[in-house]
Amino acid sequence: MPRLPRRPRIPARRRASGRRRGTWWAGLLTIALVLAAVAGGLGWLASERDDGTAGVEPQAGIDALRADLEREVAARQTAEEALRRAEQHLAIKEAELAAYAGDIERQEKELQTLRDELAFYQRLAEGSGEDGLGIRALRLQPTGQSGVFDVSFQLYRPGLGRSVDLRWSLEVDGLAADAEEPSTLDAEALGLDSGRTLEELRLLRHQRVRIRLPEGFEPQHLTLRASAEDDEELDPVSERADWDRLLEGMQ
Numbered sequence: 001m002p003r004l005p006r007r008p009r010i011p012a013r014r015r016a017s018g019r020r021r022g023t024w025w026a027g028l029l030t031i032a033l034v035l036a037a038v039a040g041g042l043g044w045l046a047s048e049r050d051d052g053t054a055g056v057e058p059q060a061g062i063d064a065l066r067a068d069l070e071r072e073v074a075a076r077q078t079a080e081e082a083l084r085r086a087e088q089h090l091a092i093k094e095a096e097l098a099a100y101a102g103d104i105e106r107q108e109k110e111l112q113t114l115r116d117e118l119a120f121y122q123r124l125a126e127g128s129g130e131d132g133l134g135i136r137a138l139r140l141q142p143t144g145q146s147g148v149f150d151v152s153f154q155l156y157r158p159g160l161g162r163s164v165d166l167r168w169s170l171e172v173d174g175l176a177a178d179a180e181e182p183s184t185l186d187a188e189a190l191g192l193d194s195g196r197t198l199e200e201l202r203l204l205r206h207q208r209v210r211i212r213l214p215e216g217f218e219p220q221h222l223t224l225r226a227s228a229e230d231d232e233e234l235d236p237v238s239e240r241a242d243w244d245r246l247l248e249g250m251q
Contacts, residue, residue, distance in 0.1 A: 124158050124203055133157055133226055135239045140222060140246035147213040155226050156204040164234065166198040168226040170211065177216025219243040
C-alpha cells in the first residue's frame with residue numbers, strides 16, 4: 001500500500017511575543033493618561049489665571065471710567081464758572097459803555113446848548129443888522145399848589161447902544177369848568193399885577209412871574225406878548241406855546 005503523505009505541522013504560537021505586544025499597549029496607554037493629566041492640569045491653571053484676571057480687569061476699567069467721568073465733570077464745572085464770570089464781566093462792561101454813551105450824549109447836548117447860547121449872545125451884542133424885539137426861553141413850572149404855576153421868559157433887543165421900555169402880558173386859553181367853548185384868561189384873571197413893564201431894556205432881560213388858574217379851568221395854550229412903549233418902529237412880538245408841551249419841557 002502506498003504511504004499517505006504526512007500532515008504538515010503548524011507551529012504553536014509563542015507566548016513571548018504576545019506578552020511583548022501587551023506591554024507595548026500598556027505603555028502607550030500610560031503615556032496617553034500622563035499626557036491627558038498634564039493637559040488637564042495646564043488647562044485648569046490657565047482657567048484659574050483667566051478667572052483671576054477677568055475679576056481684576058473689569059473693576060480696573062470701571063475705576064478708570066469713573067475717574068475720567070469725574071475729570072470731565074470737574075472740567076465742565078470749571079468751564080461753566082468761567083463762562084458765568086465772563087458773562088457777568090461783559091454785562092458790567094456793556095452797562096458801563098451804555099452809561100458812558102448816555103453821558104457823552106448828554107454832554108454833547110449841553111455843549112450844543114452852550115454853543116447856541118454863545119452864538120445868540122454874540123448876535124445880540126453885535127446887533128447883526130437887526131433892530132427888533134424878541135422872546136425866548138419861555139418856560140412853565142408847577143409849584144406844587146393846585147392851579148398855581150411859575151412862568152419864566154426872556155425879552156431881548158439886539159445892539160449894545162439901544163434901550164427901550166416894554167410892556168408885556170400873558171394869556172392862557174382853555175376850557176372853563178362846565179363850559180363847552182374855549183375862553184381866554186388875561187393877565188388880571190391870572191392874578192398878575194399891573195406892573196408888567198420893563199424900563200430901559202438893553203440886550204436881554206429875564207422875567208419870572210406866578211399865575212393862578214381858576215378852579216376847574218383846563219389850560220390848553222400859553223401866550224406871551226410884548227411891545228415897545230415909546231418906539232413905534234419896533235413891531236410887537238408874541239409867542240404861543242402848547243401848555244402840555246411846556247410842562248413836558250420841565251421834566
